[in-house]
Amino acid sequence: MNFIKRAFLSITARKGKSLLLMGIFFIVISLVLAGFSIQNASDKATDNARKKLGASVTLGIDPQNSINALNKEVTEEAANKLKDSKYVKEYNYKSESSAIAEGFTPKGWSEDFKEGMPGMPLPAPGVEMPNLVIESTMVSGLSKSFETGESKIVEGKSITKDLLGENVTLIEKRLAEENNLKVGDKIKVRSKKDKEKTIELEIIGIYTTKEKANEFMNVPILDPVNKLYVPYKTIDKFEDVMFGTFEAVYYLDDPLHVNAFKEEAKQSATDFDGLLLDAKDSVYKQMIGPIKNIASTSQTIVYMVSIAGAVILGLIIMLSIKERRKEMGILLSIGERKWKLIGQLLVEVLFIAVLAFGLSLTTGSKVSQVIGDNLLSNEIATAAQSKDEIPGMMEGIPDPTQEKTIDQIDVSVTGGDIGKVGGIGLAIAILATILPALSVLRLNPKQILLKDE
Known part of the structure; x- marks a missing residue:
């Protein structure tokens, strides 16, 4: 059978x-x-x-590596070594400086603030309190506030790479209205350290922002209305660039290439001790x-x-x-x-x-x-359950990040x-x-x- x-x-x-x-x-x-x-x-x-988190990776100071980050600063030289990666389709450099308005008045500013502001450390003798934040950017549309939609251009044009180093600026609509400013007008800002160092900026665009002022520290420099955007390199003309505020943001061709980009970055000659390539990794x-x-x-x-x-x-x-x-x-x-x-x-x-x-x-x-x-x-x-067992956790306060x-x-x-x-x-x-x-x-x-x- x-x-x-x-x-x-x-x-x-x-x-x-x-x-x-x-x-x-x-x-x-x-x-x-x-x-x-x-x-x-x-x-x-x-x-x-x-x-969902996107394909952007930020090069900045590593807050977890405080020992190496103490005297560390992100430099343009280090940032340039990564911008030509095959995974990078766009990049943006930004830094911040403080300045003093000359000939126009920031929102909430009064002469009483010149010698100091509530909640802020007293300035050094002979140094005035700044009342403006200047943010430099290669492309204003890639700045965080514009990228998230909190800010948008309503008049004029944006800052682009062809304006590198030009004395032009974007101004918030409420600040412009309070000072009767419009696109094409020129404003002056000066350094808090050197009263003779004044820079004239032409307004090429007016934007609106939904960003809110800090309700616990009501000082003009912390109000988003008092922020000017200028092209990258223009900020070099100010002498008060804030330490450690230079940031490079790389926009990759695919979010799934984040790890590959980081590995490639580690192979570069850049010294990353104290620095961090962050793609919202904690989130x-x-x-x-x-x-x-x-x-x-x-x-x-x-x-x-x-x-x-x-x-x-x-x-x-x-x-x-x-x-x-x-x-x-x-x-x-x-x-x-x-x-x-x-x-x-x-x-x-x-x-x-x-x-x-x-x-x-x-x-x-x-x-x-x-x-x-x-x-x-x-x-x-x-x-x-593990989170609830961690002592000192703040209950009932959501983390927007x-x-x-x-x-x-x-x-x-x-x-x-x-x-x-x-x-x-x-x-x-x-x-x-x-x-x-x-x-x-x-x-x-x-x-x-x-x-x-």
């Missing part, structure tokens, strides 16, 4: 054990499929989180924390279930083969080949495994989603997942069948029949 036909007759004759094997295969395949699906969903969620880690943990858990599930499933199936098949010694001994004694007996056992197991595999595909997405949701919920609860932690995951079964699970299932079925079978079939027919007695 053909060994394949014998295999199907054996399956129908042993319905109970066949159903048991199919049940175990179904559980193993479903859990392994869920593990791979959750890993893929986690990878997709982390990619989406990075894309990113906060967003993907639970997702990263369930990805690790799902990987562990794949390993443990695969090993445990192979062992359990191997033991069941081994017990089944021992019960069928007499059958195998008789078949061998009448001339049946050993490879055909192994083939029969493989056909039996593989047929049952295929049925279990097909069944698991119909429920795979739902099972994977349920497991993924439960794992994620547990991770979020654990993270929240933080993005919401990812609390949902879309788990779906892909063709790649099915291929991986099919390969693992096939390997488990073959190993769990051949190893026990060889332990019996290595004997001759007489020995097999004698052992059965």
